[in-house]
Amino acid sequence: MSEPFIHLSGVRKIYRTRGVEMLAVSEATFDVGAGELVSLVGPSGCGKTTLLKILAGLHSHDAGTVRIGTRDQPFDPARDIGMVFQQPLLLKWRKVLDNVLLPAEILGLPLAASRERARDLLRLVGLQGSEEKFPYELSGGMQQRASIARALVHDPKLILMDEPFGALDALTREKMNLELLRIWQKAKKTILFVTHGITEAVFLGTRVIVLTAGPARMADNFRVDIPHPRTLDVKTQEKFGEYTRRIYHLLGME
Amino acid sequence: MIAPTIRSGERLVGDNLQRYTIAVLSHLALVAAWHFFIVLGKVPTFVMPSPYATLHALLVPNYRWIENISVTAIEIFGGYFLAIVVGIGIALLFSWFRVLEMTMMPLLVTLNMIPKVALGPLIIVWFSYGIGPNVAMAFAICFFPIVLTTARGLREVEPDLLDLVRTLKGSRWQIFTKIQLPGALPYIFSGMKVAAILAVAGAIVGEFLGSDRGLGYLMLQVQVTLDTAAMFMAVILITLLGMILYGFVLALERLLVVRDARI
Numbered sequence: 001m002s003e004p005f006i007h008l009s010g011v012r013k014i015y016r017t018r019g020v021e022m023l024a025v026s027e028a029t030f031d032v033g034a035g036e037l038v039s040l041v042g043p044s045g046c047g048k049t050t051l052l053k054i055l056a057g058l059h060s061h062d063a064g065t066v067r068i069g070t071r072d073q074p075f076d077p078a079r080d081i082g083m084v085f086q087q088p089l090l091l092k093w094r095k096v097l098d099n100v101l102l103p104a105e106i107l108g109l110p111l112a113a114s115r116e117r118a119r120d121l122l123r124l125v126g127l128q129g130s131e132e133k134f135p136y137e138l139s140g141g142m143q144q145r146a147s148i149a150r151a152l153v154h155d156p157k158l159i160l161m162d163e164p165f166g167a168l169d170a171l172t173r174e175k176m177n178l179e180l181l182r183i184w185q186k187a188k189k190t191i192l193f194v195t196h197g198i199t200e201a202v203f204l205g206t207r208v209i210v211l212t213a214g215p216a217r218m219a220d221n222f223r224v225d226i227p228h229p230r231t232l233d234v235k236t237q238e239k240f241g242e243y244t245r246r247i248y249h250l251l252g253m254e
Numbered sequence: 255m256i257a258p259t260i261r262s263g264e265r266l267v268g269d270n271l272q273r274y275t276i277a278v279l280s281h282l283a284l285v286a287a288w289h290f291f292i293v294l295g296k297v298p299t300f301v302m303p304s305p306y307a308t309l310h311a312l313l314v315p316n317y318r319w320i321e322n323i324s325v326t327a328i329e330i331f332g333g334y335f336l337a338i339v340v341g342i343g344i345a346l347l348f349s350w351f352r353v354l355e356m357t358m359m360p361l362l363v364t365l366n367m368i369p370k371v372a373l374g375p376l377i378i379v380w381f382s383y384g385i386g387p388n389v390a391m392a393f394a395i396c397f398f399p400i401v402l403t404t405a406r407g408l409r410e411v412e413p414d415l416l417d418l419v420r421t422l423k424g425s426r427w428q429i430f431t432k433i434q435l436p437g438a439l440p441y442i443f444s445g446m447k448v449a450a451i452l453a454v455a456g457a458i459v460g461e462f463l464g465s466d467r468g469l470g471y472l473m474l475q476v477q478v479t480l481d482t483a484a485m486f487m488a489v490i491l492i493t494l495l496g497m498i499l500y501g502f503v504l505a506l507e508r509l510l511v512v513r514d515a516r517i
Contacts, residue, residue, distance in 0.1 A: 056421050078423040085414045092515040093436050102432065106424040136514035154422070 003070045004031035005190050006055070006158070011064035013050055024050045027217045028064065030209055034073055034157075037184050037191040039201035041247060042211030042219075048194045051211075052160050055192065056081055073157060079107055082151030082189075084161040088143035090135040096146050097122065097131040103154045114153060121149040124186060126179065141172040145179070152187055159191045166195070174232065177203055181230060198251075202243045203235060210250050219250045303483035308490070311483040317472060319491075325468040327495055329385055329457035333392025334499065337449060340393075341400030342442065349408040349434070359405070366398040370456065374463035388460030388468065395456035396449035400442070407441025408434055443507040444517040450503050454496040 011028035014021050025047035032038050040048045053059040054066060057077050069075025082103070090099045097118055104114035122131055125145040127138075135143055144164060151159055164180075165173045177200060184191055195201050201208050202224055210220040224243055226234050234240050285305050291297065292304040299307055312319060348355035373394065381387035411434055419429050461470025469488045476484040507516065 053417070056417070058417050058420060077421075081421045083418050083421055085418075087412075087414065089412055089415050089418065091433065091436070093439070093512045103418075103422050105432065106419060106422045106428055134512055134514065136512070 002033075003072075005034040005036075005068065005070060005073060005075075006032035006192075007065070007067040009065045011051070011054065011061050011066060013047065013054060013059065013061050023215050025054070025061070025216055028211075029218065030221045032190060032192065032207075034070070034190055035188055036206045037181075037193060037204055039205035039208045040192060040194045040211060041196065041198060041201035041208060043196060043213050043251060045213040045216065046211035047213075047216040048211050049162055052162055052192060052194050055158075056083065056160055068158065075157060079154055080157040082154070082156040082159040084144075084147055084151045084159065084164045086163045086166045088135070088140070088147040090143055090146055090150075092135055095132050095134055096127065096138070099135065099146060100150045100153050102150060107154055109154060117155075118149065118153050121152050122146070124152075124183060125149045139172075140168055141176060144168065144176065148180070148183065152183075152189070157190060159189050161191060161193045163195055164193075165200070166197075173197075173200070178232070180204060181228070185229065198244050198247045199235065201247065202240060203230065208243070208247065210247055212251060220246070222246070300480045300482050303486055307483045308486040311481065311487040314481075314484065317476070317484060319487075322467060322469050322472050322488075323491055323495070325385060326457055326461065326470065326492065329388040329392055329460065329468065330453050330495055330499060332385075332389040333394075333456060334396060334449065334453040336389065336393045337397040337400055337453070338446065341397050341445070341449075342404050345401050345404035345408060348405050349430075355405070362398065362401060366402075370395040371459050371463075374459065377460070378464040383464055383466055385467075388457050388465060391460035391463075392453045392456035395459075396452040399448045399452065400445040403441045403445030403448075404438060407438030410441070411437060440511050440515045440517045443503070443511060446503050447500065447507075450500045451496065453499065454492060458492060 008031070009029050011025060012023070013025040015024050016022075028047075028051055030038075040051065042048050050059060054061050055068065068077075069080075090096070091102070094102075097115070100118040100122060101111075101114055104111070104118070119131060122128060125148050127142060127145050127149065130138060130142065130146075135146070138146065148164070151161075165176045168176060180191075180193075181204065193201070193204055195204075205224050206228075207221065207223050209218065211217070212219045222243075226237070226239060289305050292302060303311075311317070344358075348359065370391065374391065377387045377390050377394075381390055411429075415433060416429065419433065424432075457468075458470040461468040462474065465471040469492050473485050473488045476488075
């Protein structure tokens with residue numbers, strides 16, 4: 001394997017509140033290649049969100065090394081991160097297009113070009129025609145599409161997604177999984193996808209990293225050997241079942 | 255894909271027209287009920303005047319309606335405007351300097367518990383008679399709701415949204431102008447709506463306590479001669495002033511705050 005885009009080694013994070021120490025992340029050691037879509041899966045309290053925030057530069061870590069970027073693909077922490085959260089968090093008072101433009105405005109990118117790019121991205125996520133609508137005029141799934149476009153507008157190299165489809169109904173969620181794969185293949189970004197959905201993690205990931213709680217630690221890291229493009233049919237494959245069983249087993253749910 | 259909620263523009267206009275018609279009709283019905291109550295009940299005018307007698311009071315030149323309306327309007331709008339500027343200003347300072355909020359906010363809450371009306375005699379000692387003390391009274395009574403709601407609105411920011419801006423190394427000023435302030439706008443307007451009603455009450459109470467002009471002052475004058483019709487007219491005019499102020503704030507809110515975000 002060539003130089004990985006993200007390299008984590010022995011990352012540990014401890015929260016201290018009123019003298020009590022809580023281990024949030026430990027033994028996090030993994031590499032992510034450029035252009036991979038890696039799922040981070042685990043129960044609540046396993047530290048997956050904390051790990052994401054460490055990568056986003058929002059949290060510090062107490063031990064281990066975190067390195068992002070390669071010589072060919074240098075990483076600028078100010079403009080190479082796109083974030084998608086469980087809630088779309090669109091600004092209610094801005095139209096969809098202006099919401100997508102927010103990161104470009106903050107970074108001070110040329111507005112005319114960004115506007116063009118935002119329109120292209122809205123087309124990519126299937127929201128053409130909704131540019132001039134307000135968020136309240138969109139369904140939950142459409143709002144989340146807009147927030148994905150927002151995460152892409154400044155052309156970051158790394159997209160961090162924290163349970164982006166966790167608040168959607170089951171059907172919309174399946175649809176969004178397919179959409180995300182399509183967007184990922186078009187946009188060619190490195191994506192870290194945090195979820196507690198086991199089938200979702202396997203279906204989306206080129207690789208799955210399993211985190212367990214109590215105490216928080218990294219339990220597994222394996223390649224998902226199912227070729228892309230994937231369709232919902234892969235969920236019926238025997239291989240798919242083996243992967244999900246492997247995760248269920250690690251999480252002690254068998 | 256799920257289609258967005260469809261809102262037909264035409265139907266909305268029709269609905270509005272119907273709503274306004276009903277509102278006008280119910281007001282006319284109230285006036286009619288008032289009229290028939292007086293006429294059929296043979297109520298003496300000094301107890302309760304008819305709508306006609308009330309209108310007629312406008313023709314008494316001695317009452318100098320125009321001047322009194324102007325004075326009261328200046329007191330209401332002046333006190334209200336001052337409260338908006340000072341109230342929002344203080345709330346902004348609170349959000350910029352946490353220490354200031356921590357020390358001043360409990361103080362403000364305590365001061366807010368003072369019945370502002372009780373300050374009337376003091377205000378007269380400090381500012382003497384005239385428009386000044388009544389502006390001060392209107393200000394004092396409607397200043398707090400604006401500070402409290404604005405401060406609250408500036409505090410209500412989604413932590414994840416802050417994270418989003420932080421990953422882009424956005425400045426505090428950017429967070430303020432792009433997220434905090436527009437996000438606080440619905441709260442500011444909810445405070446301004448409450449304050450609009452209070453400002454009217456403040457100005458009138460001020461005039462009751464000590465004044466030589468204004469609609470509240472006029473009411474006290476005609477009370478002596480039992481000109482109930484003029485008192486009714488004064489109350490109606492005060493109400494109209496309040497409605498103008500409230501309507502203006504409401505229109506501004508519609509202009510500035512997206513429908514979904516209004517509180």
